[in-house]
Amino acid sequence: MSVPRPKPRPGVLDIAPYVPGKSSAPGVAKVFKLSSNETPLGPSPKAIAAYLAAGEHLEDYPDGSASELREAIGRAFGLDPDRIVCGAGSDDLLHLLAQAYLSDGDEAIHTVHGFLIYPIATLGTGARPIAVPETDYTANVDAILAAVTTKTKLVFLANPNNPTGTALSFDEVKRLHRGLPPHVLLVLDAAYADYVRRNDYEAGIELVATSENVVMCRTFSKIHGLAALRLGWMFAPAHIVDAVNRIRGPFNINGPAIAAGIAAIEDIEHQERSREHNTRWLAWLTEEIGKLGLKVTPSVANFVLIHFPEAKGRTAKDADAFLTARGLILRYVAAYKLPNALRLSVGTEEANRLVVAALKDFLAKTPA
Numbered sequence: 001m002s003v004p005r006p007k008p009r010p011g012v013l014d015i016a017p018y019v020p021g022k023s024s025a026p027g028v029a030k031v032f033k034l035s036s037n038e039t040p041l042g043p044s045p046k047a048i049a050a051y052l053a054a055g056e057h058l059e060d061y062p063d064g065s066a067s068e069l070r071e072a073i074g075r076a077f078g079l080d081p082d083r084i085v086c087g088a089g090s091d092d093l094l095h096l097l098a099q100a101y102l103s104d105g106d107e108a109i110h111t112v113h114g115f116l117i118y119p120i121a122t123l124g125t126g127a128r129p130i131a132v133p134e135t136d137y138t139a140n141v142d143a144i145l146a147a148v149t150t151k152t153k154l155v156f157l158a159n160p161n162n163p164t165g166t167a168l169s170f171d172e173v174k175r176l177h178r179g180l181p182p183h184v185l186l187v188l189d190a191a192y193a194d195y196v197r198r199n200d201y202e203a204g205i206e207l208v209a210t211s212e213n214v215v216m217c218r219t220f221s222k223i224h225g226l227a228a229l230r231l232g233w234m235f236a237p238a239h240i241v242d243a244v245n246r247i248r249g250p251f252n253i254n255g256p257a258i259a260a261g262i263a264a265i266e267d268i269e270h271q272e273r274s275r276e277h278n279t280r281w282l283a284w285l286t287e288e289i290g291k292l293g294l295k296v297t298p299s300v301a302n303f304v305l306i307h308f309p310e311a312k313g314r315t316a317k318d319a320d321a322f323l324t325a326r327g328l329i330l331r332y333v334a335a336y337k338l339p340n341a342l343r344l345s346v347g348t349e350e351a352n353r354l355v356v357a358a359l360k361d362f363l364a365k366t367p368a
């Protein structure tokens with residue numbers, strides 16, 4: 001007879017653990033990690049200096065409400081700091097929102113190739129994740145609205161989406177919001193908003209400011225290059241800020257992260273340099289990889305999704321192995337229901353050129 005033992009709540013053991021991008025290639029001296037959408041330019045030197053200075057005071061608890069960071073974000077975006085909550089990465093905030101608004105038996109909608117944390121955060125609360133189809137690797141507002149039931153409590157939308165790189169226009173996001181019942185929370189995850197150069201796009205600030213059921217999440221992990229520090233923020237109506245503040249860890253972000261975050265958000269020049277680098281190389285990669293005969297989903301973020309044929313020796317898995325052997329680490333995205341694709345983060349000029357050259361060699365070789 002088995003000994004009774006503690007059991008996690010229903011749903012927890014249904015979670016497929018999140019597998020981060022690989023960071024090593026055995027036997028290869030120089031590795032280019034292009035698997036986690038990190039910035040090739042690194043953080044602002046001012047952020048590094050602020051981080052190091054904060055390292056002199058590790059004995060002190062951080063300011064649990066991150067007031068100075070929220071004020072700096074407020075200044076940068078013209079927002080009321082009282083409507084901002086900071087988290088240990090935006091992942092932390094996505095989990096907190098799920099915890100605060102989902103219970104056993106509820107449903108939370110995400111799109112089929114949406115960010116993997118959404119079903120994980122949903123299952124962790126005992127609620128059911130509902131994956132809805134996309135059109136051309138892009139969220140489909142009608143499909144999302146058609147999936148809403150009396151049990152729906154939350155809709156997660158990554159805009160732009162990871163790993164597809166596609167985005168909905170502001171008009172489409174507004175149409176989605178209009179179609180949702182007012183008690184359903186719409187979470188606009190705008191982790192890649194800083195890279196978007198499209199006039200019809202809006203990250204979510206306006207919708208949050210004018211409604212009671214929309215939250216926008218942002219991160220310091222991408223354009224600000226502070227992924228290691230785990231820092232994100234959300235802008236939300238006051239009642240949602242209040243709910244999330246009640247359940248978040250009182251010191252959920254650390255002192256050096258607060259200091260670096262303030263310096264990063266104030267270094268506009270560094271952000272602009274990162275954006276320009278991305279705009280240039282995103283277009284170059286899309287065009288050059290397309291010229292090789294591979295389909296690339298048009299992206300507005302800092303990565304591209306490359307589609308491979310299913311023919312033996314030519315698959316995404318084969319390409320992954322070939323590129324890894326050259327120290328080029330991309331992301332195999334089968335877990336996102338994209339078994340025939342690899343996601344490539346925009347890298348340094350050297351890395352980008354090496355990837356295109358390697359893909360050319362991969363396609364030229366006779367399949368084994």
Ligand SMILES: Cc1ncc(COP(=O)(O)O)c(C=O)c1O
Pocket residue numbers: 036037088089090091092115158160161162189191218219220221227230231232
């Ligand atoms: C769409 C999306 N949202 C959120 C995150 C989480 O970012 P972080 O927890 O580093 O802030 C990521 C990271 O890759 C992402 O792609």
